[in-house]
Amino acid sequence: xxxxxxxxxxxxxxxxxxxxxxxxxxxxxxxxxxxxxxxxxxxxxxxxxxxxxxxxxxxxxxxxxxxxxxxxxxxxxxxxxxxxxxxxxxxxxxxxxxxxxxxxxxxxxxxxxxxxxxxxxxxxxxxxxxxxxxxxxxxxxxxxxxxxxxxxxxxxxxxxxxxxxxxxxxxxxxxxxxxxxxxxxxxxxxxxxxxxxxxxxxxxxxxxxxxxxxxxxxxxxxxxxxxxxxxxxxxxxxxxxxxxxxxxxxxxxxxxxxxxxxxxxxxxxxxxxxxxxxxxxxxxxxxxxxxxxxxxxxxxxxxxxxxxxxxxxxxxxxxxxxxxxxxxxxxxxxxxxxxxxxxxxxxxxxxxxxxxxxxxxxxxxxxxxxxxxxxxxxxxxxxxxxxxxxxxxxxxxxxxxxxxxxxxxxxxxxxxxxxxxxxxxxxxxxxxxxxxxxxxxxxxxxxxxxxxxxxxxxxxxxxxxxxxxxxxxxxxxxxxxxxxxxxxxxxxxxxxxxxxxxxxxxxxxxxxxxxxxxxxxxxxxxxxxxxxxxxxxxxxxxxxxxxxxxxxxxxxxxxxxxxxxxxxxxxxxxxxxxxxxxxxxxxxxxxxxxxxxxxxxxxxxxxxxxxxxxxxxxxxxxxxxxxxxxxxxxxxxxxxxxxxxxxxxxxxxxxxxxxxxxxxxxxxxxxxxxxxxxxxxxxxxxxxxxxxxxxxxxxxxxxxxxxxxxxxxxxxxxxxxxxxxxxxxxxxxxxxxxxxxxxxxxxxxxxxxxxxxxxxxxxxxxxxxxxxxxxxxxxxxxxxxxxxxxxxxxxxxxxxxxxxxxxxxxxxxxxxxxxxxxxxxxxxxxxxxxxxxxxxxxxxxxxxxxxxxxxxxxxxxxxxxxxxxxxxxxxxxxxxxxxxxxxxxxxxxxxxxxxxxxxxxxxxxxxxxxxxxxxxxxxxxxxxxxxxxxxxxxxxxxxxxxxxxxxxxxxxxxx
Numbered sequence: 001x002x003x004x005x006x007x008x009x010x011x012x013x014x015x016x017x018x019x020x021x022x023x024x025x026x027x028x029x030x031x032x033x034x035x036x037x038x039x040x041x042x043x044x045x046x047x048x049x050x051x052x053x054x055x056x057x058x059x060x061x062x063x064x065x066x067x068x069x070x071x072x073x074x075x076x077x078x079x080x081x082x083x084x085x086x087x088x089x090x091x092x093x094x095x096x097x098x099x100x101x102x103x104x105x106x107x108x109x110x111x112x113x114x115x116x117x118x119x120x121x122x123x124x125x126x127x128x129x130x131x132x133x134x135x136x137x138x139x140x141x142x143x144x145x146x147x148x149x150x151x152x153x154x155x156x157x158x159x160x161x162x163x164x165x166x167x168x169x170x171x172x173x174x175x176x177x178x179x180x181x182x183x184x185x186x187x188x189x190x191x192x193x194x195x196x197x198x199x200x201x202x203x204x205x206x207x208x209x210x211x212x213x214x215x216x217x218x219x220x221x222x223x224x225x226x227x228x229x230x231x232x233x234x235x236x237x238x239x240x241x242x243x244x245x246x247x248x249x250x251x252x253x254x255x256x257x258x259x260x261x262x263x264x265x266x267x268x269x270x271x272x273x274x275x276x277x278x279x280x281x282x283x284x285x286x287x288x289x290x291x292x293x294x295x296x297x298x299x300x301x302x303x304x305x306x307x308x309x310x311x312x313x314x315x316x317x318x319x320x321x322x323x324x325x326x327x328x329x330x331x332x333x334x335x336x337x338x339x340x341x342x343x344x345x346x347x348x349x350x351x352x353x354x355x356x357x358x359x360x361x362x363x364x365x366x367x368x369x370x371x372x373x374x375x376x377x378x379x380x381x382x383x384x385x386x387x388x389x390x391x392x393x394x395x396x397x398x399x400x401x402x403x404x405x406x407x408x409x410x411x412x413x414x415x416x417x418x419x420x421x422x423x424x425x426x427x428x429x430x431x432x433x434x435x436x437x438x439x440x441x442x443x444x445x446x447x448x449x450x451x452x453x454x455x456x457x458x459x460x461x462x463x464x465x466x467x468x469x470x471x472x473x474x475x476x477x478x479x480x481x482x483x484x485x486x487x488x489x490x491x492x493x494x495x496x497x498x499x500x501x502x503x504x505x506x507x508x509x510x511x512x513x514x515x516x517x518x519x520x521x522x523x524x525x526x527x528x529x530x531x532x533x534x535x536x537x538x539x540x541x542x543x544x545x546x547x548x549x550x551x552x553x554x555x556x557x558x559x560x561x562x563x564x565x566x567x568x569x570x571x572x573x574x575x576x577x578x579x580x581x582x583x584x585x586x587x588x589x590x591x592x593x594x595x596x597x598x599x600x601x602x603x604x605x606x607x608x609x610x611x612x613x614x615x616x617x618x619x620x621x622x623x624x625x626x627x628x629x630x631x632x633x634x635x636x637x638x639x640x641x642x643x644x645x646x647x648x649x650x651x652x653x654x655x656x657x658x659x660x661x662x663x664x665x666x667x668x669x670x671x672x673x674x675x676x677x678x679x680x681x682x683x684x685x686x687x688x689x690x691x692x693x694x695x696x697x698x699x700x701x702x703x704x705x706x707x708x709x710x711x712x713x714x715x716x717x718x719x720x721x722x723x724x725x726x727x728x729x730x731x732x733x734x735x736x737x738x739x740x741x742x743x744x745x746x747x748x749x750x751x752x753x754x755x756x757x758x759x760x761x762x763x764x765x766x767x768x769x770x771x772x773x774x775x776x777x778x779x780x781x782x783x784x785x786x787x788x789x790x791x792x793x794x795x796x797x798x799x800x801x802x803x804x805x806x807x808x809x810x811x812x813x814x815x816x817x818x819x820x821x822x823x824x825x826x827x828x829x830x831x832x833x834x835x836x837x838x839x840x841x842x843x844x845x846x847x848x849x850x851x852x853x854x855x856x857x858x859x860x861x862x863x864x865x866x867x868x869x870x871x872x873x874x875x876x877x878x879x880x881x882x883x884x885x886x887x888x889x890x891x892x893x894x895x896x897x898x899x900x901x902x903x904x905x906x907x908x909x910x911x912x913x914x915x916x917x918x919x920x921x922x923x924x925x926x927x928x929x930x931x932x933x934x935x936x937x938x939x940x941x942x943x944x945x946x947x948x949x950x951x952x953x954x955x956x957x958x959x
Contacts, residue, residue, distance in 0.1 A: 010060045011768035015517055016780050017860035026787040026861060035779055039692065041804040042782055044663045047693040054559050058770025061521040068764075072530035074545035078409040079432060080535040083390050083423025084222065085147050085180050085750065086280075087272040088533075090426050094486050095274055095347045098493040099340075101527060106340055107503035107518055108717035109510060109839060114315035115307075115897050115931040116834055119496030120343060120717040121314035124302045126479055127270075127284070127346035129948040133474035134252045135266040135288040136259025139947050141299040143284035143342035143719070144334065145571050147269040148186035148750035150285035151179075151216060151246055153298040153332055154265040155187060156615075157289075158242040159196055160331045161296055162213045168195060170213035170241070176203045178221035179246055181739055182750045187216070189746040193585070193617030203232045208239040216244040219258065220251055223383070224390025224421060228467050233262040249273065249286070250426075251388040253354070253361040256468045258288075265289045269750075272425065274348035275341050276532030279546050280751025281571060282720035282758055284342035294318070294945070298332035300718065304950060305941025308895070308934040309902065315936045317945060328620040330611035336572035336708070340716030351489050354475040360426055364389045366460050367433050368424045370452045374437035377448035383419070386465050393420040396443065404443045408435055411538055430454060477949040499932040500717075501839050506929070507859045507867060511659065511810040511842040511852025512606070514687050514709035522712055522764040526757050536751040537740045550753055553763045557726050560766075560774070561683075561703050562696020565732035568724045569747070571754035574608045576704025576723025577651075577682065579736050579748045581616035583702060583727060584649050584678050586734035586746075596648035596676060600639055602631050604657040604846045609682060618648055629658035629800035631668060640675040647677040654698060655685045655808035657846045658800040659785070659854075669699030678702070678731075683723075686710040687856070688782060688809035691775025695726070702727045711762035720755050722762070780857035781809040784864060788855055791868040795875040799847060810854035812847060813871075819849060822881040824893055826851060829874055834897035836870035836920060837929045866923055873920055887911055892920070897931040 013019075018026060023035065032038040059067070080088060091100065099105045111117030111124075124142040131140035144150040155173055162170050175187060175198050184200075191198050203217060215236045220226045233243045244265045245258040250272055252258075258266040271283035289297055295318065303317030349357060368389050372382055375393065382391040398414045405412055413421035422436065433452050441447055462469065475481070483489040501508075508515035525531060534543055554566035570576040581599070588596040599618040601609050603625055610620045621639055624632040631652070640647060650672045655661045662668075669679045681700035687710045689695070695703035707713045707722035715721075727735060737745030738752035753759065766774060789798055789811045797814040801807050818824040826849050830840030842852040855864055877893060880886040890911050892898075898917040908914055919925050 007060050009058050009770070009773065011519070012058060012773040012776060015519060015769060015773070016776060016857050017863070018780060018783070022861035023783065026783060030786050030790045035783060038786060038806065039779055039782060042786070042802060042806040042808060043661050043692050046663070046666060047698050049691070049693055049697055053691055053771045053775065055556055055766065055771035055774065058768060058773050061768060064764060064768050065521060065524065068525055071545045071548055072525070072528055074548065075530045075534055076409070076542040077529055077533040078406070078411050078538070078542060079435070080411045080538065081422045081424065081436070082411050082413040082535045082537050083224070083421055084413055084537060085182070085269055086277050086535050086537070087423060087425035088427035089272045089274055089276070091274045091276065091344070092348065092351050094489045094493070095344055095351065096527065098490060099344055099347060101523070102497070103504045103518065104497040104500070104502050105343065106523070106714040106716050108500050109508050109513065109515060109715050110339070110718035111316060112843070113830065113834070113840055114313065114936045115831065115933055116501040116839060116929070118314055118932045119499035120339065121302055122496055123343045123346050124339060125304070125314055125949060126350060127342045128302055129477060130346055130349045130475065131249070131286040131288050132948050134249045134257060135247065136257030136472065137263070137266055137288040138291050139294050139297070140286060140288035141297055142302050143337045143339060144287050144299050145336070145338060145575065146281060146283060146285050146750035147180070147246060147267060148183040149575070150267040150287050151183045151244065152186050152190035153287065153334065154244045154267050155196065155214070155216065156190065156194070156331055157293060157296050157298060158214045158244065158265065159194070161293060162240070162242065170211060171195060172197045172199050172212045174203070174206055174208055174212055174215035175200050176215070176217045176221070177201065178223055178225070179216060179218040180222050182747065183246060185739055185747040186750065189582070189748055190615070193615065203229065206232070208235060208241060210240050212236070212239055212241045214241040214244060216246065218246045220248060220388050220390065223392040224387045224423065225384040225392065226255065226386040226388055226464055226468060228465055230261050237262065248388070250357065250361050250364070252470070253358045253474070254365065254388065254462065254464060254470055256470050257472065260472065264293070270342065270345035273345035275344050276757070277535050278532050278755070278757030279534040279543065280536035280753055281755035282338055282341050284338035284345055296331065298334045300337050301947055303941045304946040306937050308937070311933060313933040313936045315938060315941060317941055317947060326611065327607045328610035328614050330607070330614070333574040333578060333608045333611035333615055335574045335608050336721035337719040339718035340714070340720060343717065347493065349475060350480055350483055350492070353480050353484070354473070357475070364424050364426060364428070365462065366457050367428055367430070369460050369463050370457050371422065371424065371433050371436050374448055374450045374452065375440055377450050378440055378444050378446050380440060380444070386463055388464070389425065390421055390423040393422065396420060401443055405439050408439050410435065410439060411535065413537070430457060479949060501929055506837050506839070507855065507863050508839040509841045509853045509855050509867060510839070511812070511854040512657065512684050513715070513842065514706070514854060514856055515715065516712060516856040517858035518712055518714040518761070521768065522761045525760050525764070531757050531760060536756070546756060549759060549763050553759055553766070556766045557705060557724065560690055560694065561705070561726040562694035563703070563726040564729050565735060566724060566726045567735040568753045568759060569736045569738065569749050570704065570723040570725060571749045572719070572721040573684065573704060573706045573723040574612055575748055576725050577608055577612035578616055580680050580702040580704050580725045581612055581618065581649065582736070582746060582748070583725070583731045583734040584680065585616055587678070587731055588648055590734070593676070596646055598643040598646045598648055600636065600647070600650045600672070602652065604629065605651060605653060606657065606682065606684060609651045613651065629656060629660060630662045630664070631656070633664050633668060636668060637671050640671050640677070644675040647672070647675050649678050649680050651680045651682060653682040653684055654695070655688050658812060659807045659810040659852070660800050660802050661808055663803065665698050673699070684709065685809065688778060690778045692778050696728065702731055707759070707762045712765040713758050713761045720758055722755055722758060777857045784855040784857060784859060785809050785811055785853070788853060788864055788868055792871055795872055799850065810852055812850050812852045814850050816849040818878050822878065822888055824878055824881065825849070828893040828896065831935055832874055832877070832893045832896035833870060834931050835892070835918060836873070837924055837927060838867055838870055869921060869923070892917055897934065899932065899934050900930040902934060
């Protein structure tokens, strides 16, 4: 018995669904002799990797966690007073256990199917309400990626709002000197390609004319100063511009909000609302604005509507802003949000309420004043007349202070001008405050005799301008004033969780979205303090554990993609697209080819491709697809030659968006290279490549990887995501950089390694699967998809297959014939699947009127069969309509999904039975998932847009 060998590959058998017996049965259904034979028919031999991946051998889950504990111990978790947008926070245990560590919350998909997403939609509506209340602005979205990119999104929004014609009459943005450095860096990155000129200065002395479209300020600023910026905002408006304020939600519990100061947009980060720093992320950024900008606002917006019975129902509003519709006309490429982290922040506010948040803020402010008092007794004065949580200290030897502070396991922020910032946070205790004073006593070799106690810390007056003390109320809605005990909070979280279908309910077979197992062992270390407790700007020697993971994971991803260099900074797939295109743009510029600004994009591409290209300064030229769904090589060649003098890049997804390994892919790459361009590969479908082929083998120059797809980071109800890029030698010098690491290249995210803490998940996935396991995962993804295809093609038309009749890891089911025969739409099938206990596959993308199915390798045969049985049963329901046995209007599909309240109601007006409605197959009776609302009326919600919790009267009426 090979006991130890079996233990080492334990995780492979846990992650991959089908066992050996099921594998053979599935191959028989497909008509393939072996798994290798199936793969051979599917993946063209010309692009196959001929040797195994150079990755470590698999290790067991126990071995991995034991090994990672040693790596974690290399990180030094000091007390951090660095601030600059990142702060220590206390995650309430009830939120940690019931949201952050709960697969019912972290394995949800983006709430496109609103009827089975009401829980997270309510939580995200709470988030929007929290942000709108605290910022004093009427409308907020359901989170962005980080504060720096949110500021960049605000810049782009007001730029496009005021420059609506091709003639840019207002090209300038004023940037106050006292905003966070990482925000300045991302603004530069995002401004340059679209022709925005950034003008830096001190807002006190700035003079704006009508060439400025706006200004951005920080409140409190990067030095911690709290200043009344109303007069300058009025000057911005007088010049015809708009004002952005980057701000801090905790400070706004005490300070007059941006909306009342006249700001048009408020942005920032909700990290300090209960989300660990995690060496930079993930955290939910916020974005609030005036009502007049709602249709130009980036990101997702949750709105209130009604369902088919007239009951209150939530859904994503104004979805025409999505990139798959706007494409190259989009003004943002945002696709992923930070839903899981937004939910945590929202629940932090729900749990604490207005009084609790104000108490936390007041305590932080009081401790800051106490430290200031102690330092003043040493003759050390801080420069801010007014402040919230940050002291700005000058006149000390910063290098000596740093050395002394580190002896006390303490970090401050040391500015480039030699001054020091000390930022107090929720985790700071009275003992910690005394330690700060002791550090300065040791530095100055003086003693204050000052000892802070609870008694002398209480009752201090606010060190804030009277003109800026907040008088307006916030968080008055009942949801923020009900759940004070842990029992109440636990039950509220469970109530919302029960309204949502997640991977712990059933498979989610979304094509191109790869909803695979998020293994518990991969997730556990994200909660460890050695990873969650690190500030992203700590000295490198305090983060050697993280550095080891960054280096090893980068090497793994380079090996998998066939490239030589990697950046882990982009914190979403769309950010990865953007970063890859910027690298190409920089490469061309460095080679005196800056005029190469044309990007070729197949018409089938995901909408973020053209959106990212325009943001990166490229001109989009669309390439046709042929009747088989493949890139039209003749059209591609014609356009490559036509634009050979300005051709910059081809953006291509492989396997194709249609789920096929196109056999001409190498020829396509050669055509682009021969005409002076480079090839960008969208990594959305890497789950069909790993271990079998690679972007580098195929001929691409850069590829982004959706770690929240192929490499097992959970979707979290719509985020977090990660989109690192891997590149070849020629592009390696142009990868994103970050000021905190001394790399001068352009930053695309606020933190140097994006959402660093969740990199642990992909690291674990590769370590525990090993070289053989990641290849097996790909093979079984192909097996599962072809098995489902084989079962379903007897009933439905399958669009697009390879030359041997196989699909890659996903396939498209054509539902358009049913619309023609009996008026059944793809949406009807999607909603009816809910009654069978399943989330719908990807709907109407890339082909309208279809569904795209991707089962992933994590699903076992029994689950695949349940899903196939559901679709076959739905086919029979459609046939019953076609044959006249079921009414065209009054049938289970048109009225789906069926809620428990409707099925159990006193009246049943339908010709079909209650059992047909709710329990159409036997397995449904064993594990029934009830949608909490009937079909949602999207049109009503957009016509009557409500994006915050309704007033108390309306809430009570609908409760």
